[in-house]
Amino acid sequence: MIFPDKCAGCALCAAVCPFGAIRMAGPKAVIDPEKCTLCGACIAVCKFDAIELRKDTEQKKDLSRYKDVWVFCEQKKGVIQPVSFELLGEGAKLAKKLGVKLCAVVLGSGIEPRASELSARGVDRIYLVDNPALGVYQDDPYTEVLARLVEEYAPEILLCGATTIGRSLAARVAVKIKTGLTADCTGLDIDEKERLLLQTRPAFGGNIMATIITPNHRPQMATIRHKVMKEAEICETRAAEIIRKNYPETVMISRTKLLGVMAEIEETVNLTEADVVVAGGRGMGGPENFAMIKELAVVLNGAVGASRSAVDSDWIPYSHQVGQTGKTVCPKLYIACGISGQIQHLIGMQSSKIIVAINKDPDAPIFKAATYGIVGDALEIVPALIKEFRRVKNF
Numbered sequence: 001m002i003f004p005d006k007c008a009g010c011a012l013c014a015a016v017c018p019f020g021a022i023r024m025a026g027p028k029a030v031i032d033p034e035k036c037t038l039c040g041a042c043i044a045v046c047k048f049d050a051i052e053l054r055k056d057t058e059q060k061k062d063l064s065r066y067k068d069v070w071v072f073c074e075q076k077k078g079v080i081q082p083v084s085f086e087l088l089g090e091g092a093k094l095a096k097k098l099g100v101k102l103c104a105v106v107l108g109s110g111i112e113p114r115a116s117e118l119s120a121r122g123v124d125r126i127y128l129v130d131n132p133a134l135g136v137y138q139d140d141p142y143t144e145v146l147a148r149l150v151e152e153y154a155p156e157i158l159l160c161g162a163t164t165i166g167r168s169l170a171a172r173v174a175v176k177i178k179t180g181l182t183a184d185c186t187g188l189d190i191d192e193k194e195r196l197l198l199q200t201r202p203a204f205g206g207n208i209m210a211t212i213i214t215p216n217h218r219p220q221m222a223t224i225r226h227k228v229m230k231e232a233e234i235c236e237t238r239a240a241e242i243i244r245k246n247y248p249e250t251v252m253i254s255r256t257k258l259l260g261v262m263a264e265i266e267e268t269v270n271l272t273e274a275d276v277v278v279a280g281g282r283g284m285g286g287p288e289n290f291a292m293i294k295e296l297a298v299v300l301n302g303a304v305g306a307s308r309s310a311v312d313s314d315w316i317p318y319s320h321q322v323g324q325t326g327k328t329v330c331p332k333l334y335i336a337c338g339i340s341g342q343i344q345h346l347i348g349m350q351s352s353k354i355i356v357a358i359n360k361d362p363d364a365p366i367f368k369a370a371t372y373g374i375v376g377d378a379l380e381i382v383p384a385l386i387k388e389f390r391r392v393k394n395f
């Protein structure tokens with residue numbers, strides 16, 4: 001707000017406002033609240049302390065009403081996706097520190113039988129919305145239903161997988177319920193004194209790890225990468241309380257029409273689930289040489305990964321990219337062929353159990369992350385490995 005008695009009419013604030021939200025009404029400045037984004041640019045230039053930013057403290061007063069840690073458990077064709085079990089494992093630690101319940105949220109069609117699976121993963125309560133309109137993920141009904149659940153039951157923390165579905169859903173829900181969202185977290189913890197969720201994720205191109213908090217809004221929302229957290233252990237004897245909710249058909253309306261779902265044809269095993277990943281980078285020299293990466297992956301019953309450079313050069317589709325803007329993998333064996341090992345790539349594979357790096361530059365950074373390093377030409381070494389593995393495996 002502007003204090004008219006302090007405003008000297010210099011018009012500096014109107015000149016700096018990037019949103020055209022300030023105009024001069026006679027000798028005094030006036031703010032248009034419809035246009036103002038509270039950026040504070042006007043405050044910085046006002047020499048007369050005539051402008052004050054008053055933040056909405058309404059929600060802050062109400063924070064105590066929010067309790068429990070919620071995990072959105074993604075399902076596809078009625079099968080709970082593994083990332084959900086990882087989030088439940090991490091969610092359980094957070095709930096324990098806060099002394100609250102761990103709750104799962106499942107939306108789908110005919111999914112009630114899956115409840116026992118979630119109970120066995122240590123969940124205290126399950127919010128279940130079973131409706132034919134929720135069988136396959138669609139932005140509109142999923143967003144509406146999850147937002148309504150949040151508004152009614154008020155969780156303190158809401159976690160979603162940083163998957164295609166989780167990323168789309170979490171962002172939409174956060175906007176709808178007016179809270180913050182930290183995307184693509186790789187670490188979570190609790191500030192026990194302040195009861196705040198510490199949400200850690202790579203920032204500035206992966207050069208630093210930033211820890212983000214949401215002090216004034218609830219729930220504290222984060223999407224978490226697949227394969228960075230440990231799955232919740234199975235304990236068959238547990239039985240969670242189930243809260244079944246249903247909503248009128250008007251809530252299930254979608255602005256988009258689902259024409260069909262086409263599965264990507266995988267010639268090798270799924271990248272994020274694979275025990276062995278053979279990945280190629282720019283050092284492979286061209287798309288034709290990815291045939292040997294694929295062949296080695298097939299021989300080892302593994303999946304094909306790639307660096308962003310290889311993907312950007314159109315040598316292999318984006319679905320194979322490993323790293324900060326690609327997939328996170330955690331196989332037992334990761335073979336990096338002609339990949340330099342920049343931080344943005346390492347982020348996606350550094351927790352692999354054994355890393356074998358093949359690179360002709362002995363100073364390539366990938367060797368610092370590698371368990372075993374082979375200095376040499378990948379175009380010679382990969383065929384030699386294929387030959388030897390075929391001989392040993394009689395393949």
Ligand SMILES: Cc1cc2nc3c(=O)[nH]c(=O)nc-3n(C[C@H](O)[C@H](O)[C@H](O)COP(=O)(O)OP(=O)(O)OC[C@H]3O[C@@H](n4cnc5c(N)ncnc54)[C@H](O)[C@@H]3O)c2cc1C
Nearest residue numbers: 281282283307308309323324325326338340344345360378
């Ligand atoms: C915001 C942001 C996000 C990013 N996200 C990702 C991401 O998700 N994933 C990702 O991978 N990158 C990502 N990058 C890009 C990343 O910084 C690197 O540019 C990229 O990983 C490099 O790919 P590369 O190692 O294949 O290529 P290069 O860095 O060009 O390295 C090629 C390597 O191959 C070696 N080589 C050459 N010829 C041979 C041979 N015949 N035999 C053996 N070795 C050979 C060279 O010595 C070199 O080390 C991102 C960058 C930014 C800024």
